Amino acid sequence: MSVDKVDKRLLEPVLAGFFIMGFCDMVAPITGRIAAEFPPGQQAAVSFLPTMVFLWFLVLSTPVAALMNRWGRKATALLGYGFTVAGLMTPYAAGADCALGWYFAGFGLLGIGNTAIQVAVNPLLATCCWLRSSRGWSPRRVRGGSCCRSMRGLRWSGVSGCN
Numbered sequence: 001m002s003v004d005k006v007d008k009r010l011l012e013p014v015l016a017g018f019f020i021m022g023f024c025d026m027v028a029p030i031t032g033r034i035a036a037e038f039p040p041g042q043q044a045a046v047s048f049l050p051t052m053v054f055l056w057f058l059v060l061s062t063p064v065a066a067l068m069n070r071w072g073r074k075a076t077a078l079l080g081y082g083f084t085v086a087g088l089m090t091p092y093a094a095g096a097d098c099a100l101g102w103y104f105a106g107f108g109l110l111g112i113g114n115t116a117i118q119v120a121v122n123p124l125l126a127t128c129c130w131l132r133s134s135r136g137w138s139p140r141r142v143r144g145g146s147c148c149r150s151m152r153g154l155r156w157s158g159v160s161g162c163n
Contacts, residue, residue, distance in 0.1 A: 017077055017121035020084055024053050024114045027107065034103055045100055049107050056111030057118070064119045073124040080116025083109050 027050045035046045068076040087109030094102035 011125075014121060014125045017081075017117050017124075020081060021114055021117050021121070023084060023088065024110060027053050027110070037097075038100060042100060046103075049103055052104060052107040053111035053114060056108060057115045060112060060115045061119055064116050068120050068123075073120045076116055076120035077124065080113045080118075080120060083113030083116060085113075087111070087113055 031046065031049050034049065035043060038046055064076065071079075087106050090106030090109060091098060091102055
């Protein structure tokens with residue numbers, strides 16, 4: 001019995017989700033630049049900014065997982081991408097000398113988006129690319145399984161994940 005190779009057309013969009021999740025790693029370096037814009041009286045609030053990302057993961061991971069079971073993995077991941085883009089664009093839309101509240105809103109949206117992406121993309125990768133067989137874990141594409149039902153109609157760069 002031969003082992004099928006992982007279909008790269010399916011794997012690339014899912015792995016792009018992990019790249020997008022990495023945008024939350026820029027929170028700590030950006031906080032130092034934001035702190036330089038505000039007076040010493042607001043430094044305590046500025047130092048709370050990185051916590052916004054992780055606070056939303058703590059609060060929303062279980063409810064988003066429940067919604068993912070209802071909406072599907074693809075829809076949840078796409079919703080997370082939308083929140084992430086909105087979170088990244090919020091401070092830019094507010095302008096150069098915006099209030100601290102705009103940064104809290106942006107980092108909050110970034111945390112909400114990252115939560116949705118993490119909740120959806122991890123099981124999406126696990127169910128789409130790996131099957132457990134009697135020989136252990138093997139990379140295979142699931143046909144007709146839960147992956148293909150949740151990925152039907154996936155179109156990134158004109159590529160369909162499950163044919």
